[in-house]
Structure formats: C-alpha cells, structure tokens
Amino acid sequence: MTTDTRLHPQLEILLQLQDLQSQRRELLEAEPARRVEVEEFHIDIDAAVAQLEVKIAEVRDSLAPNVRSRYDRVAGGHQRVVVPVIGGTCYGCFTMIATAATGAHRNDVIQSCENCGRFVYIID
Numbered sequence: 001m002t003t004d005t006r007l008h009p010q011l012e013i014l015l016q017l018q019d020l021q022s023q024r025r026e027l028l029e030a031e032p033a034r035r036v037e038v039e040e041f042h043i044d045i046d047a048a049v050a051q052l053e054v055k056i057a058e059v060r061d062s063l064a065p066n067v068r069s070r071y072d073r074v075a076g077g078h079q080r081v082v083v084p085v086i087g088g089t090c091y092g093c094f095t096m097i098a099t100a101a102t103g104a105h106r107n108d109v110i111q112s113c114e115n116c117g118r119f120v121y122i123i124d
C-alpha cells in the first residue's frame with residue numbers, strides 16, 4: 001500500500017466542515033413530513049441545527065487563518081468547498097487543472113482550483 005490517499009490534515013477538516021454544513025442544510029430544508037419523522041425521535045430540529053452551528057464554528061476555528069479565509073470565500077458561493085480532481089479535471093467546475101501537483105505526495109499540500117477556487121484533492 002502507498003500513502004497516496006492520505007490527505008493534508010487541513011483538507012480533512014475542510015471535508016468535515018463540508019459534511020456538517022450539508023447536514024445542517026438537510027435539516028433546514030427538510031420537508032414537513034420529514035420534520036415530523038425526525039421529531040418523532042424526540043429530536044428538536046431547531047436545537048439540532050443550533051448544535052451543528054456550534055460545531056461548525058469550532059471546526060472552522062481550527063483551520064489555519066489563510067485556509068479559513070479561502071474557505072469563507074468559497075463557501076459563500078458554493079455548497080461544496082472540497083472537490084476531487086479526477087484525471088486532471090476539477091469536479092467542481094469541470095475544467096482541466098493544468099497546474100495541479102501530481103505524484104505520491106500531491107495531497108500533502110493544500111491545492112485549489114484556479115478556475116472556481118474550490119479546494120481540491122487529487123484522485124488518479
């Protein structure tokens with residue numbers, strides 16, 4: 001096995017942040033029927049959303065300042081802030097990324113798409 005799939009720790013945090021945000025969105029956009037279903041489990045959606053927001057703020061605070069400011073910019077315009085690059089193509093905006101680093105340690109550095117600005121991780 002190689003270390004090819006290892007991600008930069010900041011990318012792991014960004015992925016977690018992305019997941020928390022999508023969970024929050026899902027709760028906020030839940031259909032009334034879904035809300036009833038969730039609340040039948042004695043979960044107050046508003047409380048759950050509030051809890052997620054606390055977590056989101058905590059996780060965001062753990063980002064390095066330069067990564068955090070880029071995250072804020074990207075998250076303002078896109079739901080997904082981290083996307084894969086497969087075969088040299090950014091799966092956020094579907095343009096080729098010529099400058100993306102390759103090789104065994106390509107995901108050891110934080111890279112972003114020069115076209116859409118999203119953070120990327122490279123998959124062959």
Ligand SMILES: [Zn+2]
Pocket residue numbers: 090091092093094095113114115116117118
């Ligand atoms: Zn892109």
